[in-house]
Amino acid sequence: MTQMALIVGLCLLALAQCSPYIANQARPQVLQYEMETADMPNSYKFHYDASDGSSRTEHGAILNPGTKDSALDVAGAVRWYDDKGHLYQMTYKAGKRGYRTIIKKLS
Template sequence: MSHLFLIVGLCLLATARCTPYIDNQTRPQVLSYEMETANMPNSYKFHYDASDGSSRTEHGAILNPGTKDAALDVLGAVRWYDDKGHLYEMTYKAGRRGYRTIIKKLS
């Protein structure tokens, strides 16, 4: 159980640390945040929207819980706007086969 909390915490910290910040700009504010942990340690979900139009959605679950083959499987998506106003989305999956991402320009 503590491993799942650690992984979720590290994911949230990584997102916060990866957000670009320029001194003359205000930091985006979180407009909405939802986290579902009722099924912890077997699964979790979270989603947030920020004032700069960015958002993140993620859910993770333990596959084969209680066995030697237990593994965390994570799916997620992050959206953001670049400095020219173009919307991008990165979807990602992490699990037994490693970490895979797809980045698309949406507008």
């Protein structure tokens, strides 16, 4: 397994474990899922939409591959509804400068 495939797998596993779950509601189902891996191990893209209205989009690439300065650069966005029906979005970026997020209430 390549390093990029392992990273993508771990990210998807982490998201699955962090998905909001309310005991009296059914777990959301994935309605649409797209993943582009043609350029792996150097880059990837994925997107999914779930039955609860949540979604996630992410793309990542290795900058300066094959050099001592190589680094994984990742950017994405996650959307979800809270229990009152408000829509939120978290955008994130991870790379040499660390991990940065912005969370906004959209509605």
